[in-house]
Amino acid sequence: MNKLLIIEDNCELCKQLKRGIGKEYDVMFAGDCKEAIALFYRYRPKVVTLGIGLSPDENGIVEGFRCLEQILSHSPTTRVIVITEHERRDIGLRAVQAGAYGFCRKPIHMSELRVIINRAFNLLDMEEDNARQQSVLEQKGCGFGGIIGKSPQMLQVFSMIRKVSLSDVAVFITGESGTGKELVAKALHNMSLRKNGPFVPINCGAIPENLLESEMFGTERGAFTGAHARILGKAEYAHKGTMFLDEIGELPGNLQVKLLRFLQEKVLQRVGGREDIAVDARIISATNMDIAKAIGEGLFREDLYYRIAVITINLPPLRERGDDIMLLANLFLKRATEEFCKKTRGFSTSSLKILKNYTWPGNVRELENRVQRAVIMSDSPLIEPADLGLTENSMPLMMPPMGCVTLKDARDRLEREMIISALGRQEGNIAKAAEVLGVSRPTLYDLMKKYSLSRLSPNPERQGTNDGIQYGQQ
Ligand SMILES: Nc1ncnc2c1ncn2[C@@H]1O[C@H](COP(=O)(O)OP(=O)(O)O)[C@@H](O)[C@H]1O
Ligand SMILES: [Mg+2]
Structure with a gap:
């Protein structure tokens, strides 16, 4: 039976749960944090429910949050489901922000709680399964640190990760959307000396500008109307761990200044606070935007760029990764057939052709989504192009002449894309690429x-680098 730890100081509620x-x-x-941690160490439950109003701070939440933090710092993959008072949805959300898996409000509906708990266990099982499949692939030399690939481009990425993971340098990851930037950031964290500390992602593009500062640096009680309690920011949660700044190109100017100060001095001030708080966090950032252009246009600070991009890792688009496309497609197919209990065996010949030649503007994420959808939709043993939502004829139209104003622009872009794709598929072999083109x-x-374009890394930004690693000035 799955082990579940219930942390709750209210006897009535305990009985009800039992x-x-x-x-x-x-x-x-x-019944309290100390007991909880002792049980946690002894039995290692994978799912925990936590009544956030824990004694000795029954009316407050300090003790509950302390307990949450302790559990997650010992074991970041534990799923903690927080139980809050009915009217305190805000606390539930804050707990999720601090790493809780989910929350449930009182009065507790057992059926609802059961769904949340079962889902947490199921997801954990699935993750373990995935990790097993992944490690089988990695043992065969088809991946590294949870990242699947064996194309020369990806081997170069793996070599970079290996080189920089043990140092604390700021790494800047570039690449189109869906190329695996967050995956690489996690791999860097998991291989670093900080691996037992937290990995705290923050998406600079997804949070409204006026909330981003408190999200990053926290808020002091009374900083503005409605700020009833002190809220820790993501940076503080990342202490002794890694902060992953996703879509950093979207960071507004005033926050660029604050982030720079934080990186230089390693201290932060919460919004509305004066105290300097020392935080030791490694910074990894990522963007899919052309940062050089943003710097040129005065939208991104050059001094901040040099701080965050001591080392740059470029992730190649999927269309340049040759056989990796099929390696990934088969992995996603296997995962999806197991997840949705389907009997799909593979891809039809025409699907295979399309998978290899499509330009994958949404990269690995798109491949994963299309294969998953195809497995769900398909009733036959082989996946057909229609299940993937792709047709041979629609392929050239899928190429992205987006943002092109003139026909010449569009033609050039298309020509460039096709050359990149052919070189990728032929693994840089010019004679073969010329033939297929x-x-x-x-x-x-x-x-x-x-x-x-160069032979192996057809991305001009990757040229002139030492072993693929770009060194920024500091
Ligand atoms: N090389 C890879 N091997 C396995 N899964 C990958 C790989 N690259 C990306 N993925 C998966 O594709 C999805 C998108 O990756 P993500 O890291 O979020 O991309 P990005 O941050 O660049 O948009 C995720 O589900 C991720 O696990
Ligand atoms: Mg991302």
Whole structure:
């Protein structure tokens, strides 16, 4: 039976929980934080429910949050479900922000709580399964640190990760959306000396500008109307761990200044506070925007850029990764058939052709979504192009002449994309790429020169680097 730890100081509620769900799990109870941590160490439950109003601070939440923090700092993958008073949805949300898996409000509906708990256990099982499959692939040399790939481009990325993971340098990850930037950030964290500390992602593009500062640096009680309690920011939660600043190119100017100060001095001030709080966090950031252009246009501070980009890792788009496309497609297919209990065996010949030649503007994320959807939709043993939502004819139209104003622009873009894709598929072999493109080798060389493409890393930004690692000035 799955082990479930219930942390709750209200006897009535404990009884209610025991009656409601006691038979389905191997349940243990703790009445305070100390007892909870002791049980946690001894039995390592994977799912925990935590009454946030924990004694000795029954009317407050300080003790509850302390307990949450302690559990997660010992074991970041534990799913903690927080139980709050009915009217305190804000506290539930804050707990989730601090790393809780979810929350449930009083009065507790057992059926609802059961769904949340079961889902937490199921997800954990699935993650363990995925990790097993992943490690089998990695043992065969098809991936590294949870990232699947064996194309020369990805091997170069793995070598970079290996080199920089043990140091505390600021790493800047670039690449189109869906290329695995967050995955690389996590791999860097998991291989670092901070691996037992928290990994705290913050998406600078997804949070409204006026909330971003308190989200990052926290808020002091009374900083503005409605600020009833002190709220810790993500940076503080990242103490002794890694803060992952996603879409950093979207960071507004005033926050760029504050972040720079934080990176230089390693202290922060909460919004409305004066106290300097020392925080030791490693910074990894990512963007899919052209940061050089943003700097040129005065939208991104150059001094901040040098701080965050001591080392840059470029993730190649999926269309440049050759056989990795099929490696990933098969992995996602296997996962989805297991998850949705389907009997799909593989891809039809025409699907295979399309998968290899499609430009994948949404990269690995798009591949994962399309394969998953196809498995759900398909009733036959082989996935057909229609299940993937792709047709051979629609492929060239899928190429992104977006943002092109003139026909010449669009033609150039298309030409460049097709060359990149062909070089990727042929793993940099110019003769073969020329053949599939239907041009002579000298013509392909000329075109590559025209579009500043090199053989292995057809991305011009990646040229002139030492072993693929770009060193920024500091
Ligand atoms: N090389 C890879 N191997 C396995 N899964 C990958 C790989 N690259 C990306 N993914 C998966 O694709 C999705 C998008 O990755 P993510 O890291 O969020 O991309 P980005 O941050 O660049 O948009 C995630 O579900 C991630 O697990
Ligand atoms: Mg991302």
